[in-house]
Each structure stands twice: as C-alpha cells, then as structure tokens.
Amino acid sequence: xxxxxxxxxxxxxxxxxxxxxxxxxxxxxxxxxxxxxxxxxxxxxxxxxxxxxxxxxxxxxxxxxxxxxxxxxxxxxxxxxxxxxxxxxxxxxxxxxxxxxxxxxxxxxxxxxxx
Numbered sequence: 001x002x003x004x005x006x007x008x009x010x011x012x013x014x015x016x017x018x019x020x021x022x023x024x025x026x027x028x029x030x031x032x033x034x035x036x037x038x039x040x041x042x043x044x045x046x047x048x049x050x051x052x053x054x055x056x057x058x059x060x061x062x063x064x065x066x067x068x069x070x071x072x073x074x075x076x077x078x079x080x081x082x083x084x085x086x087x088x089x090x091x092x093x094x095x096x097x098x099x100x101x102x103x104x105x106x107x108x109x110x111x112x113x114x115x
Contacts, residue, residue: 017091017098030071031093034064057107061094065103068093077108 021028038060045059065080068090074080084090084102091100 013098015098017088017096020088021092025089027071027089027093030067034067038063057103061103062107064094065108076105078105081105 042060048059049056065077065084068074069077069080074083080090081102081104084094084096088098090096091098
C-alpha cells in the first residue's frame with residue numbers, strides 16, 4: 001500500500017528545542033557562561049528600561065543573538081532572524097520554545113543606532 005504524503009499536525013507537543021540539541025554540544029557550555037554574565041548585568045538592564053509602557057524584547061536575548069551572529073558568521077541580522085524560525089540550536093541558546101517566533105530584524109538596527 002502506498003503511503004500518503006498528507007501529514008496530520010500534532011495538537012500538543014511536549015518537545016522543546018533543548019530536547020533536540022545534543023547534551024555535549026559546545027554551545028551549551030557557552031550558554032552557561034553567557035547566562036551567568038547576563039544575570040550579573042540584569043540590574044543594569046532594569047535601570048535602563050522604564051517601568052511603564054509596552055514590553056520590549058529582552059536585552060539578554062538580543063545580546064545572545066549578536067553572539068550567535070558572530071560565532072556562526074551570519075551575514076546579517078535579517079538572515080539570523082530568518083534562521084531563528086527553524087534552527088533549534090539557536091532557539092535553545094536563546095531560550096525560545098519550538099513555536100516561538102523570531103525577532104524582527106529592525107530591532108537590531110534600532111539598538112545599533114541608539115548606542
């Protein structure tokens with residue numbers, strides 16, 4: 001019997017990007033170091049952002065994104081944001097879930113011009 005190419009979309013999945021990345025991947029060790037450094041910077045970030053208003057993209061995620069761009073020689077923020085939709089290694093490093101969307105590429109541009 002010939003199989004069908006039509007696939008049923010799962011209603012509920014407990015799979016996370018963390019489950020898909022090998023435990024011994026070198027980026028996992030880097031993530032621990034980066035998370036520790038960003039935890040120390042968290043009070044500084046709190047002081048930089050206003051309490052009222054619309055929630056922003058966490059600066060920790062943007063800095064981790066810049067690190068991934070440098071480590072993997074990604075040509076542009078736009079290309080990184082595109083890869084973030086399907087690259088589970090990047091999602092794991094940033095703490096995204098499987099269904100989480102990426103970041104708009106213009107967010108990186110706004111950071112660069114604000115400095």
